[in-house]
Amino acid sequence: xxxxxxxxxxxxxxxxxxxxxxxxxxxxxxxxxxxxxxxxxxxxxxxxxxxxxxxxxxxxxxxxxxxxxxxxxxxxxxxxxxxxxxxxxxxxxxxxxxxxxxxxxxxxxxxxxxxxxxxxxxxxxxxxxxxxxxxxxxxxxxxxxxxxxxxxxxxxxxxxxxxxxxxxxxxxxxxxxxxxxxxxxxxxxxxxxxxxxxxxxxxxxxxxxxxxxxxxxxxxxxxxxxxxxxxxxxxxxxxxxxxxxxxxxxxxxxxxxxxxxxxxxxxxxxxxxxxxxxxxxxxxxxxxxxxxxxxxxxxxxxxxxxxxxxxxxxxxxxxxxxxxxxxxxxxxxxxxxxxxxxxxxxxxxxxxxxxxxxxxxxxxxxxxxxxxxxxxxxxxxxxxxxxxxxxxxxxxxxxxxxxxxxxxxxxxxxxxxxxxxxxxxxxxxxxxxxxxxxxxxxxxxxxxxxxxxxxxxx
Ligand code: ARG
Numbered sequence: 133x134x135x136x137x138x139x140x141x142x143x144x145x146x147x148x149x150x151x152x153x154x155x156x157x158x159x160x161x162x163x164x165x166x167x168x169x170x171x172x173x174x175x176x177x178x179x180x181x182x183x184x185x186x187x188x189x190x191x192x193x194x195x196x197x198x199x200x201x202x203x204x205x206x207x208x209x210x211x212x213x214x215x216x217x218x219x220x221x222x223x224x225x226x227x228x229x230x231x232x233x234x235x236x237x238x239x240x241x242x243x244x245x246x247x248x249x250x251x252x253x254x255x256x257x258x259x260x261x262x263x264x265x266x267x268x269x270x271x272x273x274x275x276x277x278x279x280x281x282x283x284x285x286x287x288x289x290x291x292x293x294x295x296x297x298x299x300x301x302x303x304x305x306x307x308x309x310x311x312x313x314x315x316x317x318x319x320x321x322x323x324x325x326x327x328x329x330x331x332x333x334x335x336x337x338x339x340x341x342x343x344x345x346x347x348x349x350x351x352x353x354x355x356x357x358x359x360x361x362x363x364x365x366x367x368x369x370x371x372x373x374x375x376x377x378x379x380x381x382x383x384x385x386x387x388x389x390x391x392x393x394x395x396x397x398x399x400x401x402x403x404x405x406x407x408x409x410x411x412x413x414x415x416x417x418x419x420x421x422x423x424x425x426x427x428x429x430x431x432x433x434x435x436x437x438x439x440x441x442x443x444x445x446x447x448x449x450x451x452x453x454x455x456x457x458x459x460x461x462x463x464x465x466x467x468x469x470x471x472x473x474x475x476x477x478x479x480x481x482x483x484x485x486x487x488x489x490x491x492x493x494x495x496x497x498x499x500x501x502x503x504x505x506x507x508x509x510x511x512x513x514x515x516x517x518x519x520x521x522x523x524x525x526x527x528x529x530x531x532x533x534x535x536x537x538x539x540x541x542x543x544x545x546x547x548x549x550x551x552x553x554x555x556x557x558x559x560x561x562x563x564x565x566x567x568x569x570x571x572x573x574x575x576x577x578x579x580x581x582x583x584x585x586x587x588x589x590x
Contacts, residue, residue, distance in 0.1 A: 136218050136241075150214070153451075158458050159216040160209040165251035166216050167199045169244065170235055172347040173327060177237060180338050187231040194228035195220070216248070217241050238339050240331035242361040242449040247327045249456065251348065253370055256464045257319045263471040264312050264377070268588060270479040271305045274298070275581050279574040282559050283398070283488035284497050291495030294562045297483060298581070299572035305584060307380040314373040322366035325350035329360035332448035358448040367456050368442065371435040374467045378428040381474055385421035388481070392418045397487045402480035405473075420477050424470045434463040489559065494533055496524050498557040501565075502534055505556045509548045519546045 135145070145153075171192055178188035198220060201207035213219035225232035278297035285295035325345035328334065334357045341353035354360040391398035401418050409415035441455045499520050506516035522545050527534055534557055542549035555561060567573040570580075 135214055136221065136236075151211075153214065154211065155215045155454050155457065156209065156211055156213050156219060158461065159245075159248070160219070161457075161461055162248045162252040163202055163209065163216050163220070164199065165248045165255070166220055166244070167195050168251060169247045169327060169348065170220065171195055172344050173239055174235060175347060176340055176344045177234075177337075179343060180340055182237060182337055182339075183231075183234055187234060190228045190231040191224065191235055194224045194232060197227060198223050215241070215245075217244055238330070238335045238337035239327070240329075240361075242331050243326050243329040243357075246329070246361050246363070247325065247348075249364075249460075250322060250326065250366065253366060253460070254319060254322065256468075257315050257370065260374075260377075260464065260468055260471070261312055261315050263468055263475070264308050264315070265588070267471055267475045267478070268305060268308055268312075268584075270475050271301050271308070272581070272584050272588060274301045274478070274483075275305065275577070275584070278483065278485075279577050279581070281483065281485045281488060282492050282563055284492040284495055285572075291491070291497050293500055294492040294497045294559055295572040296563060296574065296577065297485070297488065298574075298577050302577065302580060302584075304380065304384055308377070309584075309587070311373065311377045311380065314376065318366060318369045318373060320351075321369070323349075323351045324354045325352070326354045326360035326363070328353060329357035332358050332361055362445065362448040362450075362453070364438070364442055364453060364456050367460055368435070368438055371431070371438055371460065371463055374463050375428075375432050375435050377467055378424075378431045378470065381470055382425045382428040384474070384478075385418075385425040388421045388477070389418045389425075392421075396491075397484055398491070399484065400482040401477060402482070405477040405480060420473055424474055427466050427470055431463045431466055434459040492559060493535070496527070496534060498534055498559070498562050499524055501557050501562045502553070505553055506546065506548055511546070511548055 174183060174188050174191045177183040178185050183191075198207065202209060207223070209216070209219055213222060221232065221235055224235060275298040278301070281297035282294055283297055283300060284291040285293050285300070325341065325348055327344050327348075328339045328341035345351070345353045354363075388399060388401070390396055392401050401416070401421070403416070405420050406416045407419040409417065437459050438456060441452055445452055502523065503513065503516040503520045506519060507513050511519070523534060523537065523542070526541065526545070527537065535554065539549065539551060539553075542553060564573050564575070567576050569576055
């Protein structure tokens with residue numbers, strides 16, 4: 133057991149207590165951030181004359197060598213140390229002697245861990261954003277290629293009105309674009325540096341906190357030292373944003389699973405992204421989509437867990453907060469993995485365009501347009517609704533589509549119908565006449581695709 137705080141104790145820590153308390157098994161994940169923070173800290177201490185330049189140089193050299201050795205695998209992070217902070221400080225002192233013992237001047241593990249966690253979360257936000265962006269590129273490509281691919285749009289999972297595949301995928305584009313906005317928002321709000329808050333009440337050393345903040349790429353130093361060491365809002369905000377990303381992925385997966393089924397046959401998931409059955413030779417299962425849908429629960433769990441952990445904590449730092457790490461790390465890794473796999477699956481999926489179009493044709497998705505035809509000829513909408521309802525009933529009895537009724541049959545129910553009804557309710561007209569911004573009409577969708585392209589180029 134290598135601890136930083138033996139002085140006032142007369143007894144060794146019980147081994148079970150030590151194990152229960154230690155965080156090295158998981159906080160080693162941010163050794164890089166811990167070292168980065170320490171380098172900025174000693175650079176500031178030297179600038180302020182609290183350490184000599186020689187001491188600073190020795191410490192930085194030592195920290196760099198620890199970083200290199202851990203990265204290359206030469207130096208192993210072991211459970212002999214309580215946490216990553218103890219590990220780095222002990223190794224530093226071994227390497228550079230007494231100067232190493234000065235690293236922790238004007239600092240507490242409370243502001244140190246707050247900093248490490250912030251640096252880690254900030255780095256990961258950037259990586260997650262990259263993954264979401266790659267997904268958006270994949271969706272953009274599908275949209276560009278499918279401006280004229282007709283398919284049924286659904287409400288209540290019942291065929292409603294015809295749309296295009298580009299339009300349907302475009303809905304997800306919007307969701308993931310908002311997700312990126314949420315990530316950027318969290319990043320800008322959390323970008324304040326807690327280092328220098330000390331244990332909770334700052335320090336008596338003349339630290340230059342703004343300088344440390346700048347060195348680490350923060351906008352400014354935090355403004356209240358107690359809040360600095362006990363704030364995990366940004367973790368909760370991130371977990372919430374990650375939960376929303378997973379919710380979006382999960383909805384998308386649900387649709388892909390349906391579309392990939394024998395009943396729909398709208399898509400064919402690539403063999404590389406499907407699995408078979410050990411007993412049923414015919415099976416090709418959408419396991420990846422199902423797993424992404426399943427892992428959503430795990431990420432929601434992290435959010436709920438973190439909210440619950442924080443709810444009863446008095447100011448300032450309390451050890452409960454150590455619980456933030458494992459679940460945040462797990463949620464981040466889960467989400468990054470899920471987005472990457474989903475992107476691969478979406479980019480390789482085959483769309484069965486003829487099945488989509490056939491499905492749009494045989495579900496009365498043009499019934500609203502038939503009613504609109506009557507309205508355009510002076511029939512009040514409520515009457516038009518009733519007339520087309522009777523036509524639909526007739527079609528159901530005969531097992532045909534609205535397009536297949538004869539003009540006589542139309543006229544029997546309403547004399548307003550003329551030959552041009554067929555053109556008015558054709559799939560092409562139904563989709564292409566929907567030209568207001570946000571609608572599926574290809575001309576207006578082209579404008580959206582162009583806006584998306586510009587957005588992705590930023
Ligand atoms: N392992 C601790 C955590 O993750 C680091 C801070 C410890 N501070 C303390 N006073 N025990 O929160």
